[in-house]
Amino acid sequence: MHIVTTIAGSDSGGGAGIQADLKTFQELKVFGTSVITALTAQNTLGVSDVLPIEVSFVEKQLKALIEDFSISAVKTGMLFSSEIIQSIARILADVNIPLIVDPVMIAKGGESLLQQEAIVALCSYLLPLATIVTPNIPEAETLTGRKIKTFADIQDAAHTLLQMGVQCVIIKGGHLTDNDYAIDYVFFEDGQSFSMQSSRIATKNTHGTGCTFSAALTAFIGRGFSIKEAIVEAKKYIQLAITYDLSIGNGHGPTNHFAYQKYKESCEVIIHET
Numbered sequence: 001m002h003i004v005t006t007i008a009g010s011d012s013g014g015g016a017g018i019q020a021d022l023k024t025f026q027e028l029k030v031f032g033t034s035v036i037t038a039l040t041a042q043n044t045l046g047v048s049d050v051l052p053i054e055v056s057f058v059e060k061q062l063k064a065l066i067e068d069f070s071i072s073a074v075k076t077g078m079l080f081s082s083e084i085i086q087s088i089a090r091i092l093a094d095v096n097i098p099l100i101v102d103p104v105m106i107a108k109g110g111e112s113l114l115q116q117e118a119i120v121a122l123c124s125y126l127l128p129l130a131t132i133v134t135p136n137i138p139e140a141e142t143l144t145g146r147k148i149k150t151f152a153d154i155q156d157a158a159h160t161l162l163q164m165g166v167q168c169v170i171i172k173g174g175h176l177t178d179n180d181y182a183i184d185y186v187f188f189e190d191g192q193s194f195s196m197q198s199s200r201i202a203t204k205n206t207h208g209t210g211c212t213f214s215a216a217l218t219a220f221i222g223r224g225f226s227i228k229e230a231i232v233e234a235k236k237y238i239q240l241a242i243t244y245d246l247s248i249g250n251g252h253g254p255t256n257h258f259a260y261q262k263y264k265e266s267c268e269v270i271i272h273e274t
């Protein structure tokens with residue numbers, strides 16, 4: 001059994017964070033373990049409060065897992081503070097486990113999930129350890145300090161992130177809503193790149209899409225897929241999870257984790273080598 005770990009915040013509403021990650025891990029047949037960095041009081045309408053976990057206790061959770069399990073991939077989501085980032089980076093630097101960093105910053109409703117001053121720590125301590133980083137467009141803008149409007153801007157941002165020491169950058173196009181397609185752009189440290197295109201689903205139920213995509217990626221990497229295979233399969237997982245979305249709650253509903261195993265053979269993702 002492949003064991004994977006998520007280091008992230010809890011979403012009481014179950015659509016994002018730790019809960020989305022563990023549901024994805026279960027569907028993709030890996031054994032999920034977790035390190036909780038913060039509790040959020042959250043539902044489909046937004047985040048009403050955040051309670052960060054003490055740094056020493058975040059460390060204890062991660063050390064407990066590393067001491068006992070042979071972990072085949074780790075992902076990070078909501079990390080909240082510079083102190084939490086530095087402490088987990090110190091521990092992860094001593095183990096050789098593929099690391100997927102989803103640089104979660106702001107919830108859909110605009111509430112902050114990462115303190116502003118923690119962005120420097122993310123770039124200095126965690127990104128150099130990352131196998132893959134998965135920013136959406138606003139996150140890529142914040143990490144690189146540059147506006148992204150064109151494909152050339154996306155390429156520039158990816159190269160800046162690669163220079164920070166990341167091996168592979170995926171800039172997700174979910175926020176580029178002026179397009180009939182949801183296109184994600186992938187760049188590797190050796191200069192290779194490709195884009196993945198799927199049809200854009202017209203729905204408001206996209207709570208937790210970023211968490212779910214990066215969790216699927218972590219599960220496939222943990223199972224031993226190549227980085228490219230894992231990225232394409234994770235794109236199929238999120239495409240189907242959004243296509244068969246769940247209208248739960250009164251705001252942005254969650255994605256559907258049951259869709260992938262049922263419909264994966266029929267899911268089309270178009271790859272363009274660039």
Ligand SMILES: Nc1ncnc2c1ncn2[C@@H]1O[C@H](COP(=O)(O)OP(=O)(O)O)[C@@H](O)[C@H]1O
Nearest residue numbers: 136172173174175182199200201209210213238
């Ligand atoms: N409406 C949509 N239809 C299809 N795919 C989408 C849609 N919205 C987002 N995606 C996909 O979901 C994944 C997560 O992207 P995004 O929503 O940009 O992340 P985040 O939740 O971090 O903002 C990406 O693969 C993106 O292309």
Ligand SMILES: Cc1ncc(COP(=O)(O)OP(=O)(O)O)c(N)n1
Nearest residue numbers: 009016017107108207208209210211
């Ligand atoms: C606890 C927690 N972690 C992460 C997020 C953000 O999730 P994301 O997948 O980026 O989805 P939306 O916020 O866009 O729905 C979160 N809300 N809570």
